[in-house]
Amino acid sequence: MNQNIPTMAEMAAEGKQPEILFWVGCAGSFDERAQRITRDICKILNHVGISFAVLGTEEGCTGDPAKRAGNEFLFQMQAMANIQVLDAYQIKKIVTGCPHCFNTIKNEYPGLGGNYEVIHHSQLIQQLIDEGKLKAEGGESFKGKKITYHDPCYLGRGNGVYEAPRKALEILDADLVEMKRCKSNGLCCGAGGGQMFKEPEKGNKDINIERMADILESKATVVAAACPFCMTMLRDGVKHENKEQEIQVLDIAEITVRANGL
Amino acid sequence: MIAQILFIIILAAAVYLFSKNVAKIRRNILLGRAADRSDNPALRWKTMAKIALGQTKMVKRPLAAVMHFFIYVGFIIINLEVLEIMIDGIFGSHRIFSKPLGSLYGLLIGGFEVLAVLVLTACIVFLSRRNIARLKRFSGTEMTEWPKSDANYILIIEILLMTAFLTMNAADYKLQLLNFGHYIKAGSFPVSSLISPLLPSSANSLELIERGCWWFHIIGILAFLNYLPYSKHFHILLAFPNTYYSNLHPKGEFSNMASVTGEVKAMLDPSFVPESAGEPQRFGAKDVTDLTWKNLMEAYTCTECGRCTSVCPANITGKLLSPRKIMMDTRDRITEVGKNIDKHGKDYADDKTLLDNYITREELWACTTCNACVEACPVNINPLEIITEMRRYVVMEESQAPASLNNMFGNMENNGAPWKYSQADRFNWADNEGGQ
Numbered sequence: 001m002n003q004n005i006p007t008m009a010e011m012a013a014e015g016k017q018p019e020i021l022f023w024v025g026c027a028g029s030f031d032e033r034a035q036r037i038t039r040d041i042c043k044i045l046n047h048v049g050i051s052f053a054v055l056g057t058e059e060g061c062t063g064d065p066a067k068r069a070g071n072e073f074l075f076q077m078q079a080m081a082n083i084q085v086l087d088a089y090q091i092k093k094i095v096t097g098c099p100h101c102f103n104t105i106k107n108e109y110p111g112l113g114g115n116y117e118v119i120h121h122s123q124l125i126q127q128l129i130d131e132g133k134l135k136a137e138g139g140e141s142f143k144g145k146k147i148t149y150h151d152p153c154y155l156g157r158g159n160g161v162y163e164a165p166r167k168a169l170e171i172l173d174a175d176l177v178e179m180k181r182c183k184s185n186g187l188c189c190g191a192g193g194g195q196m197f198k199e200p201e202k203g204n205k206d207i208n209i210e211r212m213a214d215i216l217e218s219k220a221t222v223v224a225a226a227c228p229f230c231m232t233m234l235r236d237g238v239k240h241e242n243k244e245q246e247i248q249v250l251d252i253a254e255i256t257v258r259a260n261g262l
Numbered sequence: 263m264i265a266q267i268l269f270i271i272i273l274a275a276a277v278y279l280f281s282k283n284v285a286k287i288r289r290n291i292l293l294g295r296a297a298d299r300s301d302n303p304a305l306r307w308k309t310m311a312k313i314a315l316g317q318t319k320m321v322k323r324p325l326a327a328v329m330h331f332f333i334y335v336g337f338i339i340i341n342l343e344v345l346e347i348m349i350d351g352i353f354g355s356h357r358i359f360s361k362p363l364g365s366l367y368g369l370l371i372g373g374f375e376v377l378a379v380l381v382l383t384a385c386i387v388f389l390s391r392r393n394i395a396r397l398k399r400f401s402g403t404e405m406t407e408w409p410k411s412d413a414n415y416i417l418i419i420e421i422l423l424m425t426a427f428l429t430m431n432a433a434d435y436k437l438q439l440l441n442f443g444h445y446i447k448a449g450s451f452p453v454s455s456l457i458s459p460l461l462p463s464s465a466n467s468l469e470l471i472e473r474g475c476w477w478f479h480i481i482g483i484l485a486f487l488n489y490l491p492y493s494k495h496f497h498i499l500l501a502f503p504n505t506y507y508s509n510l511h512p513k514g515e516f517s518n519m520a521s522v523t524g525e526v527k528a529m530l531d532p533s534f535v536p537e538s539a540g541e542p543q544r545f546g547a548k549d550v551t552d553l554t555w556k557n558l559m560e561a562y563t564c565t566e567c568g569r570c571t572s573v574c575p576a577n578i579t580g581k582l583l584s585p586r587k588i589m590m591d592t593r594d595r596i597t598e599v600g601k602n603i604d605k606h607g608k609d610y611a612d613d614k615t616l617l618d619n620y621i622t623r624e625e626l627w628a629c630t631t632c633n634a635c636v637e638a639c640p641v642n643i644n645p646l647e648i649i650t651e652m653r654r655y656v657v658m659e660e661s662q663a664p665a666s667l668n669n670m671f672g673n674m675e676n677n678g679a680p681w682k683y684s685q686a687d688r689f690n691w692a693d694n695e696g697g698q
Binding site for chain 2: 005007024026028029030035038039042054056057059060061063065066067068069070071072073074076077078080081103107108111112153154157158159160184185186187188190191192193194195196197198199200201202203204205206207209210
């Protein structure tokens, strides 16, 4: 099924303005696993009939990993270039597929002149559920399945978004379980602060392995994620424990798409 | 009369010495860079009331929260009694509040006694958690001899003060029963009446005990006051301003460096003239004076409870990083800088810096910026900000980021993504529709 994914350039050429810009992010654009999440977010947008567009090749990294790693120059270069593009298209509202992009555009771009209403895709899904536009019917049944949710740092502690992703899971009629470290006490997957792009410092184990213990203890068969970097770390953890047959790691958007048979 | 003069001299000396040391700490804090935390006073008061006064962030660990609450309430309320002790000491009176307060006085003294027992209990529990149960949270590389002793001293002093207070009351109670001298019937003694049988029955020895405990208690309190500026226990004062000046932005938001904005704008638009911001500042932090006054205030506020370190993913997995150490190192270094100023004058520079002499690069690079430490701190201390400022120095002033991060920077500069993919391929995901 080929879906309609318009770019801002195409929209602008036709003199149209979308309701919302979908900010895909680097992981969502290039990482094969995250690309599937990106396409699923598009499916949801198309399914509910929200007019949207992406920047396509005009999008550039928000600068998040550079900023967390201490390279403020590079961050601000990226930010200002992106703000120029966004403002040229008169973007007002943005949904992101990644908590890092979400945090950076929402909190750090305003000080550099970029003011937009920014939501994370889990918040969009929550809104659509609240408005009755999105249900959990016509697709795979998650009824009775043990599902746990891993809070991404930049969505949870970073921005206080704990309920939206959980709301998306609540309509599944599944057996939702919390890990012992959840919400504001949630344990990092180990990817933030530039760690995704370097080897960890010397220690006695990797952080995602520490997190796997919480996952195994919860006995969940589905781990819901909401961040492409957590996705990578959690999947590596599952592989490390040889639990690929028993435990699936799925993004909130993928679960929504599956539950609705999109 | 001699007792009164002696008391006034001791009191004045204690207050003077304390003010002098507090002024020094204040000066040290103000060695930090500027930071504007003057906005939104209403929310700031509310934050302080909730977090410092109401201790809402303590409840995550219920046992510690309850025990700490006993000591905290005991400390504040028993200070009413200290007020009476001060007045009695200056004017040579005895239990001056007993007449004007009437029956309420008995209730108050009775309440103080119950609180004193709760404080005693909590201190004993805390001591045994540290020294017998040896909770992991109270150990770690930064928990060397001094921080461990400091914690024990505080608890032992509090136990001694409460014991003196109760013994004083017990002697007073017994003297009251004997209708001895000026020991008028005042107060009720639900706890000390139980220990009074342990005391001798001669009025003279009782008076000696009562006076002895009275002096020990008040001199102990004044000595403890002067111990505070050297101790982690300073948090009982700084917790309030520190929470008032809390960061009110979302935790995920890192500051945008204004000095960088000017340069980036000039790079993108050659006609742009950056505002001259006076003396050029170093990018990021190499030493404590490159941090803001708020970072330094936080260092003096830290009571080394280790909640930050116990939730730090890097520390949990055996890395060198410990957020508590970041705060303790910052305090030790700013104290050292302050001492240098006292000894050698304002412009003296030793050859040490916070980076390398105190905090290693290995610690800085282990951080995932997950904000768990910031969330865990009961008084809103932010170790992450110091880590970030130091990373900024290492990357922007020294270009000494780990090689893999330099690769990431290079990719971002050249392709607009942290990985080595071409910008032209950025929209290819839409073509792989069938490939899932």
